[in-house]
Amino acid sequence: MDERELISKSKQGDRPAFRQLVEKYQDSVINMSYRFLRNKEEAEEAAQEVFLKVYLSRNTYQHQTKFSTWLFKIAVNYCLNKLRDRKKFPFSRLEEDLPAPAEFQPDKLLEQENLNRAIRKAIDSLPDQQRTVILLNQFEEFSYQEMARMLDCSLSAIESRLFRAKENLKRILAPFIKKDEI
Amino acid sequence: MKCKKVIKKLAIFLDGQAGEKDNEAISNHLKTCQCCGQEVKELTSLSFLLKQEKESVQASPYFWNKIEQAIIQAETNRNVLDTIWEWVNRTLIPVGATAVVVLGLFVGTNLGSVIYTNIAQILNQDNSSLAQQEINQSLNLNTLNDFPQESIGEIYTGLLAESNLPEQR
Known part of the structure; x- marks a missing residue:
């Protein structure tokens, strides 16, 4: 069916x-x-x-x-x-309870659990609107159109929220991004 | 397209959801701009990093059972409310309307009999002028006092006489 x-x-x-x-x-x-x-x-x-x-x-x-x-x-x-x-x-x-970013030890940075926690902490620190678009875009893979319809806002508002969310995440997760940089 | 605009559009470009025009303009810009190229690397790295967060939660074995119970409960509540509403519509509204009509008739009849009893009592008294005043007050006839006491013919003659006065002078 x-x-x-x-x-x-x-x-x-x-x-x-x-x-x-x-x-x-x-x-x-x-x-x-x-x-x-x-x-x-x-x-x-x-x-x-x-x-x-x-x-x-x-x-x-x-x-x-x-x-x-x-x-x-x-x-x-x-x-x-x-x-x-x-x-x-x-x-x-x-x-x-999630540990604060300061609790992460450099030698454990590559451990999956610590990485998960750092990512979760970074996402949680975002304002609600930015957090919502990041979750829908990165984890549920909704299109921009679908997100706009879902959140009752314009396409440009989604673009702008996602841009600001990614800028914030880049700043918060900078040490991890440098490690993984291509 | 300038760097500032390209950077703002990079997320939608990398997600493959930019329009054809934007796609072409950003692609051309990235061929020459190292600064925006670095931004692309960082955003790609961020997306890769976010996808590393793999923690997932599984539904418990009783997940559906709890939903089904909640549905049954909600439907039962809804049915009870529907039944009450139906009963109100079928019974309470007609009964209420009838009660209002009956009450209206009862109050009207009693009020009328009280007024007429009072008037009859007043009329039975010897003092007729007092009786007349009471009747006028209770029926609000005082408002008619402004009307002239003469007949229509007399009023007409009077008015004609008043209008002829200046000519006579």
Whole structure:
């Protein structure tokens, strides 16, 4: 059964069809939520909430838009709201503890885990708008058009956010970039 | 194209999503500009670096079950709300409307009987001028006091006489 058919059946309340859609996208949505929230349990809960929202508002989905764009739009909004809530109530933050960049030892720079942490820390330090486009562009590989549609902004706004995000990341990750420079 | 513009467009160029015109202009610029060439190296290196972050989270085995439970719960809640709304529409609105009409009739009837009882009591009293005043007040007839007491014919004659006065002088 192709995606279009699964969506049509889901719209009619066919739960097994919706389950197939969930299984197709669950890992992408969980991983994207994790990159926003940095907590595995919260990321899974967020993904479940997102799929529930998708199911309950399935009749508002229009076939002109790609399903993944619509799904990720809901997921991004959900995660950004969560992050906003965290800023309002900083003590409710469940983020997994990440070491500060100063803790990285030069001899361990090449270790995958340290590198992962440095990248995560750099991405997390970006403002929400820049972080969102970097995550969607680098990890989910959405096109600029899709991101513009998802975030309700112009193509030039996406270009500009991505440019600023990459400039910031280049600055923060400068030691790593020099190591890997071609 | 100048360096400043090229650098701003490099991300979209490297992602292969720049327009045909921009693609050509940036490619030509990069053939000669070392500074922008260095920027390309850095951006490529950054993209490569970001792709190194491979940590991924797997869905738990009960991921779908939890979603399904939440769906069932939400649909049950929705059904309860729908039932309540349907009941309100079918029962409460007609009953409410009927109650408003009945209440209106009851209040109107009682209010009318109170007014008429008062008037009857006043009329039964010997003092007719007092009764007249009470009637005028209760029915708000005082507003008619400005009307002249004469007949229409007398008023017309009076008006004619007033208009002829200057000519007579």
